[in-house]
Amino acid sequence: MGERIGYLGPAGTYTEQAALLYAPEAEFTPLPTINAVGAGVANGDLDAGVVPIENSLEGSVTFTQDLLITQTGLSIRNEVVIPIDHFLVAPPGVEADQVRVIFSHPQALAQCRAYLESRFPLAQNEASLSTAAAVADMQGSSVPAAAICPQRATELYDVQVLDRGIQDNPINQTRFAVLARTDHAMTGHDRTSICFSFTVDRPGSLYHCIGEFAQRNINLVKIEKPSHQTGAGALHIPDRFGWPPPGNGRSGGFGGSEAKGRHVEDPGFLPDVGTATRLNRRQNAPISKTGPLGSRSYFGHHALRACRPR
Numbered sequence: 001m002g003e004r005i006g007y008l009g010p011a012g013t014y015t016e017q018a019a020l021l022y023a024p025e026a027e028f029t030p031l032p033t034i035n036a037v038g039a040g041v042a043n044g045d046l047d048a049g050v051v052p053i054e055n056s057l058e059g060s061v062t063f064t065q066d067l068l069i070t071q072t073g074l075s076i077r078n079e080v081v082i083p084i085d086h087f088l089v090a091p092p093g094v095e096a097d098q099v100r101v102i103f104s105h106p107q108a109l110a111q112c113r114a115y116l117e118s119r120f121p122l123a124q125n126e127a128s129l130s131t132a133a134a135v136a137d138m139q140g141s142s143v144p145a146a147a148i149c150p151q152r153a154t155e156l157y158d159v160q161v162l163d164r165g166i167q168d169n170p171i172n173q174t175r176f177a178v179l180a181r182t183d184h185a186m187t188g189h190d191r192t193s194i195c196f197s198f199t200v201d202r203p204g205s206l207y208h209c210i211g212e213f214a215q216r217n218i219n220l221v222k223i224e225k226p227s228h229q230t231g232a233g234a235l236h237i238p239d240r241f242g243w244p245p246p247g248n249g250r251s252g253g254f255g256g257s258e259a260k261g262r263h264v265e266d267p268g269f270l271p272d273v274g275t276a277t278r279l280n281r282r283q284n285a286p287i288s289k290t291g292p293l294g295s296r297s298y299f300g301h302h303a304l305r306a307c308r309p310r
């Protein structure tokens with residue numbers, strides 16, 4: 001029996017495409033939400049789960065950010081990047097000028113905003129749990145409806161294609177995370193992520209944290225504050241940074257296994273840091289249509305209780 005892999009379903013989603021690319025021989029389980037995928041991996045029902053994590057046009061997928069912050073016991077084992085090409089579909093017999101509501105995943109609706117405003121100014125946009133779920137929502141709609149979905153969904157379901165390539169920007173890619181209970185082995189050519197929060201919010205807190213990376217010559221690739229707050233007064237800042245290869249002499253004491261031990265599993269390099277929910281994730285040897293990105297991420301969720309004044 002192949003690996004049991006869950007994905008944001010139903011069949012026909014972009015996430016299914018990513019999952020098929022990652023492990024064509026696996027035994028697949030479509031799940032209705034990103035949270036259900038994370039829970040299935042954490043409780044052992046699944047060996048791995050595939051969820052969208054970031055889009056080149058719309059940025060982070062907030063559902064996945066929330067999952068990574070709140071669900072313990074998950075690692076990011078790998079990543080898959082695929083191009084996104086949106087199709088507009090309707091039930092057979094429904095013409096474009098009849099459409100009054102358009103269903104899709106919020107990211108897909110956002111990626112087609114200008115197109116929808118110019119071509120369907122009177123149609124209402126409705127969020128679905130996924131692009132393939134949008135096709136089912138469309139089919140169950142009491143008013144003439146359309147859906148934005150991948151080409152794969154147009155092949156699986158009884159729909160007519162009204163338009164294709166409707167995203168506002170042709171350069172549209174989504175990165176998918178492969179979640180598992182165990183990490184990928186280190187390669188020395190990795191990327192690391194950490195998520196932390198302040199329980200005491202004061203001027204310079206973030207400045208001092210980021211300074212720790214700069215002092216050790218660790219290149220920060222991205223820093224981000226989710227729009228939502230999880231926990232009273234807490235500021236959550238997922239933070240992704242490049243990781244120097246072990247033993248290359250550039251890591252300033254945080255390279256290789258030492259980095260893993262001190263820096264992420266016990267983030268003592270941050271002043272007065274307490275570790276909250278522990279989420280350790282790495283990803284390695286990502287797969288993409290354009291070839292491996294050669295990076296790995298390691299996520300940790302840490303509570304920064306106080307920041308040392310300097």
Ligand SMILES: O=C(O)C(=O)Cc1ccccc1
Pocket residue numbers: 008012013014015016052055084105107108129130131132174
């Ligand atoms: O809904 C889907 O098909 C997904 O896999 C999530 C998604 C939605 C829009 C762009 C990329 C991924």
